[in-house]
Structure formats: C-alpha cells, structure tokens
Amino acid sequence: MSKILIRGAKVLGGEPQDVLIDGAQIAAVGSGLPDEGAQVVEAGGKVLLPGLVDLHTHLREPGREDSETVLTGTRAAARGGFTAVFAMANTFPVADTAGVVEQVYRLGQQHGYCDVQPIGAVTVSLEGRKLAELGAMHESAAGVTVFSDDGKCVDDAVIMRRALEYVKAFGGVVAQHAQEPRLTEGAEMNEGVVSAELGLGGWPAVAEESIIARDVLLAEHVGSRVHICHLSTAGSVEIIRWAKSRGIDVTAEVTPHHLLLTDELVRTYNPVYKVNPPLRTERDVLALREALADGTIDIVATDHAPHPHEDKDCEWAAAAMGMVGLETALSVVQETMVDTGLLTWAGVAERMSFKPARIGQAGGHGRPVSAGEPANLTLVDTEYRGSVDPKGFASRSRNTPYEGRELPGRVTHTWLRGKATLVDGKLT
8 A cells, every 4th residue: 555644643743743645755744634545554642753864873784794784773773763874884894995885785775674875984994094985985876975984083184184175075074983092092981980990991081072173173174074973072062062163064973872871880890881982971961962952963873883792791891892772762862852851852853864864965864744755754652661672672783771771752653765664663
C-alpha cells in the first residue's frame, strides 16, 4: 500500500494534525484528512519529527564487521529514528580513496535501513602526513562532502590548512577530532579531581581547546568551513562562541553522552564509560546543555562507536574507547534538553535533522514536514519511560553506558521516503 495516513500526530511538538504520505512524498498535512484507502497509523498525540540525521556514526565496515556492519548499524539507526547517517572513515582499509568510499556507499544502497553517506579521510591512512584523495572522493559516486580523520586529530597545522583550502573549492567541510596528541599521551580519563584520586592518566581540557582555537583561526584565515566533532568542555564552548561572534564559518556537535554523563562514573572502573573525548565534569555538562540550547553548539551527533564484547569486557587500561548511541540518542536528548525545558521538540528537529543535513549536504533529509517534501519521518512516543536493555539492540555491539537506566521516549515508527523501516518499535 503506497498511501499512509498518520492521524493525530503532534508535528514538531505542535497541535495534533494528520499527515498523508503518498509514495515517497508527503501529500498533505492538515486536520481531518480523509484516509482515501490509505493505511492508517493512529499517532494518538505522539510527536512527529523529520527523520533524524547523524553526522557522526561508526559503521566499522569494511574491516571490523565483528563490531558492526552497514546492515546492523543502519538497523540500529532506524530504531533510533534516523533516516540518514554519515559513516566515519576509520575503517580497514581506511576510507581515504574513491574506491573505499564508493564501497561504503554501495553497501548503504544495497543493505541500508537508512541512507549512508561516507565521510572521507583527510589524510592517507589517518596518519596525518599527506592529504588523501579529497577531490576524487568528492567526484566519486559517493559525492563526499565531509572529511575527517576522526579517532585521530589532524594535528599538523600545515596539513590542516591545506585540507581547509582544498575542500573550499567544492564547498566541503573538514570535521576535526580536536585532540592535541602530545597533551593526551597515556591519558585514560578527564584530568581533574577524579583522575587524581583514582591515579589514572588525565586528559586535560586544554588538549581539546587548543586545537579548536587553532582551527577556527585557520578557517578564518583561508575562508573555509570547519566542523568540530564531539565538543566536550566549557572552555571549548567559549571558543566556539567567540569564533561565531567574529563571523568564522564554524559549526560544532555534542554527543548525547556528554550531555548526561560525568567523570564521576569512572569511579566504578567500568570500561563502558571509557570514551574519546572523555566524560567531563558536571560544570562541563551544564555548559554544553546551555550552548546547545542557545545555538552555540549546532547539532547533536551520536559518535556511535560499537565494539565487540572482548574489547570492553576487560580491565580499564586495556579497554577500547567508545559507546554505542544510535538507539538511545533521542531519549537522552529528551531527558537532558526537552524535559528540562531547554529545548522544544521543534528545537530538537533543528539540531538533530535540519542542521546536520545542511552541514553534511544530505539532499532530501532535514526537510520540513509539509506537502511535497520527501517522506523521511520519525514518530516518537514521548510519554514512554523504560529501562534500557541492550539485549534488544539492533546494533551488533552492546557497549552502552545506559544499561538498566530508565530513559524517556521511544521511537515507534520510522519512514524512509515513505517506506516504513520501523513499525510499532519493530524493524520491518
């Protein structure tokens, strides 16, 4: 059946309306729309959002299919309400050539429960010494517009400058993993009171802030765009705020876990809380929430980082860094931003759909919920509260920091160009 009528949904959290999908497009939005033989979804006051867009996802394929694949990762995305994800380049082999990004792109087309847009590496093999095939990746079938060595910092200022100059020619953006490597040698958690008490190597805030300060000045100097990945400190917020006040073309993202969790959790020595950048202090968390609310931080991105069981179920020092996040992201944002009164649902749509789509140039995504637009949609039961059980995850990995934690909200339906990928919480 090509027609679907979503009845009584709160579009972007507003008054209940009906939304009629016909094929791949939204045909009409209004009150009392006739079903005209359409399949009816009774929304019952649930919130209808444009399909979410994640600018920072690790799908691990090719090379680490033991932790995630394009299929399992996009199934997790659909469960989280996402209709498009940007796949980071730190695969094996690294996505630093047109051939590899096209492989990821084709896998998304063949197996994806959402659209998959590859991110190209900035440097060859993420080694920071030589620019990768930026132009060839952009001109490939994948049409790469975002480039990042995420997992590693482009710490050489000359290489970073050249990358910014190169992508400027075709309107691309460099997404920087802001971590000065010498300042984080041996670091295992946030540098502060907790790290001192636990005797763990500290990861100072200045390691992030110094790279962001350098890169916004480089972006201003060459007149290019720079995007800051997983911003995590109050000091980083102030640098971004200052840069935007000068008119520098910088955008920034925050992860859900940096909006909720603090370094106090590391006292458990549970490696599930080991992440890059590390969990920071309560002061940092509150500064990040405020910055997301006022627009200094542009978007929420998951940094979904799946790992196999053996890479996390080990001693703290040996554990891999990272957390899965696609299936819990919207719930954490509701908990930290909506239920606290810092954002409306329209604000959530701006930061989790409209803006990330614009930054990544994801055509057809991040569009208004109105007639004639692509039917990329997410229906959310905002009244739901439940305990997180990773056994039910669609992701191949289970390294969530929220296991057993009660969170609000549940995505019940996701539509990709009018085709349901999730119905009543179950993947199609």
